[in-house]
Amino acid sequence: MTVKIRTLRHLSKEGILGIWENRLMSLASIGTIVLCLIILGVSFTLASNVDYILSQIESNVGITAYIDDSVKEDEITTLKTKLEAIPNVSGVTYVSKDDAFLTFTDDSNLENIMKQFEKDNPLPASFEITMVDLEEQERVIESLEQYDELEISYFQAEAPMLVQLNDSIRYISMIIIISLILVGIILMSNTIKLTVYIRRREINIMKYIGATDWFIRAPFIIEGISIGLIGGIIPIFALWGAYSWVLKVVNSRFTVMIESIKLQSTADILSAFTPMSLIIGVGIGAIGSIISIRKHLKV
Amino acid sequence: MISLQNVSKTYPNGTRAMKNVSLNIKKGDFVFVVGSSGSGKSTLIKMLLKEEDPTSGKIIVNNKDITKLKRKQVPYLRREIGTVFQDFRLLPNKTVYDNVAFAMQVVEANPKEIRRAVPVTLGLVGIAKKFKCYPHQLSGGEQQRVALARAIVNDSPILIADEPTGNLDPETAWEIMKLLQDINKRGVTVVMATHEKEIVDTLRKRVIEIDNGVVIRDSCEGGYDCED
Ligand SMILES: Nc1ncnc2c1ncn2[C@@H]1O[C@H](COP(=O)(O)OP(=O)(O)O)[C@@H](O)[C@H]1O
């Protein structure tokens, strides 16, 4: 294609002029794209934080396997190696009877009670098992249950609940986002349709002068892409502002409560969301305008 | 330059606007296409611009059979033909200068060349002083001058005018006719559709008269050689 830079510049000017000539519809399209991307941004932020928190919990919360007193000290190492070989197990820590007793007596409330048992420690030795993926906890437990000498204890409810919450957020936001992308494309193509209508005389004149299809169509595609770009940039700044504020509030009020759990940094969220927002915004703009031109601009 | 061979046109609604028309127009000719309203003048012109395709027959423009032209090639046909219409068809949001320059931008002309050619052409049609005006600030005659400038600025070898004086008072019409003759003298082949008898009778040019889609007269005035 032998398109010259100045032609491109001229066409861009025409395209951007189109946004202004048709500002009400342009605003509606930008608004829809912004809304769509903000919802995407919020659900993405939620999901990635739930993921992040889950990964932190996963490394903390695990399965405790109490070892029957009948198991001898020298069998422990072999058992430990076997457990480590179970898929999805990321770590196995041995807690001896003495360790368990020490942990208990650390608690001042229990100190007196525990003193009575000093001679005969009733606490069992155990393995603290951590997993790579909390979602796969069931399988690990099934494997563990095959060992009669072990008694398994784990958080049955929490893990699936967190996973489920994360999945629900994903599904719901996915549905909302897809519908909004469709609405965005439809509104976009209507905006372009209106610009085509406003400019029908001009388009006709251009045809008589001998303008190529490309020359006539380009401004409309540029208009669409520009609208998409504006619609893609705004949510980035909105999310930036909102998330920084949320982090500030969370960090100042809830630090004590959730000391060990961190939220994603603003930079992490933005570095993932920025390309997403721009690509989807520009994509809606481009697709919407191309659909519209195909339907309404018979050159 | 332009040749119609057994051209017929039936519109989708069944109107037979052109019936087996054959004619030749040579390079440098000035031809009037006359006939009452509805006789088929505009249909002929639309077919020359490939805005409409003939139902049957062949149309040759500049040695090319335009009935065989692909859609993508149509813009290049139209660059060979300058057009002027009764309703001027200027871009309302562009100045006189920009309207004419736009025709050159469309064909991706050099900006230097645009800056040179536009004022010269505006001077040629006598509207140079008003280059900053917008179409709505001009009289009909002035707007038609701008349209003429736009039609010739790319040095197209053919100029087609469909009732160019239709919206003008007689005096202004004559000014436009004078310009059209000037343009023709510079070597441009001019085809003008009109139903104004006075103009046609005064300017002793070749006249092709159409009635009901049939050529009923093809005259050559003043020893004008019209057959190839
Ligand atoms: N797009 C069209 N569809 C159907 N009939 C048409 C169309 N354009 C013109 N006609 C008919 O074709 C005939 C010739 O029209 P036209 O070429 O415009 O005549 P003129 O320009 O000489 O007034 C008329 O009967 C007109 O009604």
Ligand SMILES: [Mg+2]
């Ligand atoms: Mg007509």
